[in-house]
Amino acid sequence: MASAKLFTLEQVNQHNKEGDLWLVVNNDVYDLSSFADMHPGGAGVLLAADIAGQDCSTAFFSLHRSEVLTKYARLKIGRLDTPSPAPYPILQPGELSPVPYAEPDWLNPSFRSPYYNDTHRSLQRAVRKFFDEEVKAEARVHELSGERPSKELVELMGTPQWALHQMRMGPGKHLAGLTLPGGVKGEQFDYFHELVVIQELCRLGAPGYMAGLQAGQIIGLPPVLNFGTPAMQKRVLPDIFAAKKFISLAISEPHAGSDVQGIQTSAKLSEDGKHWIVSGMKKWITKGVFLPFVRLNGSSDLPRLAPRSGYFSDYFMTAVRTGPKSLSMMLIERDDTVETRKIRTSYSSAAGTAYVFFEGTKVPVENVLGGEGNGLKVILSNFNHERWVICCRIARYSRLMFEETWKWAHLRKSQGKRLIDQPVVRNKLAKMIYKIDMGQAWLENVTYQMTHMSYADQSALLAGPMALLKTFLSRSAGEISDDCVQIWGGRGITQGGMGALIEQFQRTYKFDSILGGSEEVLADLGVRQAMKRMPRAVL
Ligand code: HEM
DSSP, rough: OTTTTEOOHHHHHHEEEETEEEEEEEEEEEEEEEETGGGGTTTTHHHHHTTTTBBBBHHHTTOOOOOOHHHHHGGGGEESSSOOOOSSOOTTTOOOSSTTTTSSSSGEEEETOOOHHHHHHHHHHHHHHHHIIIIIIHHHHHHHHOOOOOOHHHHTTTTTTOOHHTTTOOSSSSGOOOOGGGGGGGOOOOOHHHHHHHHHTTOOOOOHHHIIIIIIIHHHHHHHHHHOOOHHHHHHHHHHHSSSSSSEEOOTTTTBSSSSGGGOOOOOTTTSSSEEEEEEEEEETTSSSOOOEEEEOSSSSSSSEEEEEOOSSSEEEEEEEETEEEEEEEEEETTEEEHHHHHHHHOOGGOOOOOEEEEEEEEEGGGGEETOHHHHHHHHHHHHHHHHHHHHHHHHHHHHHHHHHHHHHOOOOEEEEEEGGGGHHHHHHHHHHHHHHHHHHHHHHHHHHHHOOOOHHHHHHHHHHHHHHHHHHHHHHHHHHHHHHHGGGGGGSSSTTHHHHHHHHHHTHHHHHHHHHHHHHHHHHHHHHHHOOOOGGGG
């Protein structure tokens, strides 16, 4: 800020009353004269003798997230002429957090890891900077307002320069010939690169927005990649990777969740045998439809919303009963016979969760993936990757909650002591650290196995370990969330403000313990898979 106007602290001291109120935060001078009456914490606190006209960085950072300064940058009028070292350094876009355990060990410059090489590191640096600079602000605002991710941003993410929609599909020939962020060649891309992209996105702390951004495609597109004909791939993939079109996975129904055998949506073959005619309904379909809202640029600090049609999935990868004992997966294109309706969940509406209704929808027989009656095979082939993505996600969200809570425990004083000085708080933090680091280490081990196995072998050999890993991570997330809320107190159950991410996590971590198979189902699957490998000889 070379051209900033400079003030002495004595000059700032003069502006210390109602209607003429300045103060200093992190060496920046703010004029709050007209903002004081709108200050969410009230005008009174700002007019206190130790605040008005003073350097109040310590008071500020014990009550606000640093993002408040970005949001209210318009109140900044200059800088102190003799700055003191900033007591609360704010991370620049792309920087690693200096908070202990806030980053996975492989990002600690003093540590080594057998799993990551220079290509993973350069990709990590590139995407972190991009997410911090281009995505973070929108993600946090839209998470709260329920708005869809903006068209401009999803399209930018789909440009060949960023190729983020392609990377979220994992390694494969869809990346061939591309030069990815950080100079990584598409052919070098492995599951650790994908893990890096997922975990960097999670740092933004906006789970509903993140689901609305890419979740439909991550679970809805693999059948096209793995079972689609070349003609289907040519027609569908480029538009989805460029974010011109969107796809959702449509399996669950009011009577069938993880239990795909209970699916009731059904289809009859047309008389000429060229189409399936589909009728039925699907529930909890991510990205099915977004709230028809758009933010208006009003003077209010809170987002104001007004009706407008939003964009939504153009394709539904749908599980359909094609006979009494026959389940098929088909790619259904949205037309007038397909209706979507918003479902409100504890996630942000930015996820676009919806009901999908099919009423006599005509689907060309060529749109059946993997052959008629092979729906279960197609669904199962997808599950491992979906569960692994969820594992990457919970592991990183849990770490972010730890970072927030660790910082808070250093800031917050109770009965004259910082929270971190209380053994009971340190004990809770210790439990968080070992759960987070155990989860990440197990996740990296499973990921390493994936890099050395075919897709089919992953399903056969890793379904059990993956199911147990997901159960461990989502159970741990519940315990971490609970301990975080206890440390944050009222702020952990208050939307917005210092504890915003903690409140959001305790409201949303359950998604990961249900989606892709509930904890109970997966724990049982993990054990049953191990039972199959039990040799008779040892009994
Ligand atoms: C640049 C100066 C400031 C701005 C832009 C600002 C803005 C805000 C905002 C947006 C909130 C709502 C909560 C949040 O989003 O974090 C808030 C809350 C609050 N602010 Fe400020 N504030 C400033 C300085 C101060 C200072 C110097 C104090 C001194 C004590 C203060 C005391 C409070 C209090 C007590 C709350 C309520 C916190 C709570 O509910 O936990 N603010 N402020």
